[in-house]
Amino acid sequence: MKKKLIEFENVTKEYKMGDMTIKALDGVDFSIYEGELVVILGASGAGKSTILNILGGMDTVTSGEVFVNGNAITKYDEKKLTVFRAEDVGFVFQFYNLIPNLTALENVEFASEVCKNHLNANEILGEVGLDERKDNFPSQLSGGEQQRVAIARAVTKNPLLLLCDEPTGALDYKTGKSVLKLLQDLNKEIQKCIVLITHNAAIAPIADRVIKVKSGKIEEVKTNDVTQSIEEIEW
Numbered sequence: 001m002k003k004k005l006i007e008f009e010n011v012t013k014e015y016k017m018g019d020m021t022i023k024a025l026d027g028v029d030f031s032i033y034e035g036e037l038v039v040i041l042g043a044s045g046a047g048k049s050t051i052l053n054i055l056g057g058m059d060t061v062t063s064g065e066v067f068v069n070g071n072a073i074t075k076y077d078e079k080k081l082t083v084f085r086a087e088d089v090g091f092v093f094q095f096y097n098l099i100p101n102l103t104a105l106e107n108v109e110f111a112s113e114v115c116k117n118h119l120n121a122n123e124i125l126g127e128v129g130l131d132e133r134k135d136n137f138p139s140q141l142s143g144g145e146q147q148r149v150a151i152a153r154a155v156t157k158n159p160l161l162l163l164c165d166e167p168t169g170a171l172d173y174k175t176g177k178s179v180l181k182l183l184q185d186l187n188k189e190i191q192k193c194i195v196l197i198t199h200n201a202a203i204a205p206i207a208d209r210v211i212k213v214k215s216g217k218i219e220e221v222k223t224n225d226v227t228q229s230i231e232e233i234e235w
């Protein structure tokens with residue numbers, strides 16, 4: 001049986017804005033298993049990024065518990081959260097956040113060398129199809145190539161999980177698809193858990209499990225017994 005890697009237990013998150021309280025998450029429960037590719041789906045404002053920020057140790061809960069690999073990260077102090085973010089989580093965002101004065105290779109090495117179990121930056125850049133572009137600076141790379149560097153940077157850390165927040169949001173249709181194909185292939189090859197946020201329901205069939213979020217609540221958790229390759233999907 002697959003091991004549970006992530007567990008949200010009755011998680012609420014409230015933001016206070018003057019007299020107003022915004023309930024971004026309202027009793028959220030779900031589990032994610034090792035090696036899964038999971039899509040978190042929902043409209044703008046549904047609470048997707050809030051889930052990801054809590055899962056990545058970048059935001060705290062108002063109540064409830066979050067377990068990653070059996071550890072309650074909701075009980076971590078700032079110091080432990082810093083180590084958790086650095087070692088255990090690989091982040092991929094809509095905008096690539098590369099350091100402009102470092103080459104592709106240096107960007108990947110810079111982020112991963114501090115991690116205990118890191119992989120070889122050169123090899124992973126090869127895996128993401130950038131063998132020829134390692135010594136280029138971000139400004140010399142296309143958006144899709146920069147996102148590949150960002151994915152290599154996250155993977156080279158060899159984290160427990162990869163968190164991707166709208167990773168194709170700034171890319172055109174074809175490039176976005178090739179980045180999703182890379183994530184799908186990586187998930188199969190390295191058996192790493194990937195959690196992908198999107199508002200695009202069309203890509204849900206690529207996931208092992210789809211978590212639908214609506215108004216801060218889980219609307220549905222769907223398991224795809226058969227997953228589809230991104231190449232078979234059009235939108």
Ligand SMILES: Nc1ncnc2c1ncn2[C@@H]1O[C@H](COP(=O)(O)OP(=O)(O)OP(=O)(O)O)[C@@H](O)[C@H]1O
Nearest residue numbers: 015022024042043044045046047048049050051199
């Ligand atoms: N730091 C914050 N302060 C106040 N309200 C916030 C904050 N972050 C999120 N919210 C509110 O919480 C709710 C959920 O936001 P969240 O960013 O998680 O949604 P989302 O599903 O990721 O949306 P999008 O697809 O537009 O990014 C929204 O109503 C949002 O305005």
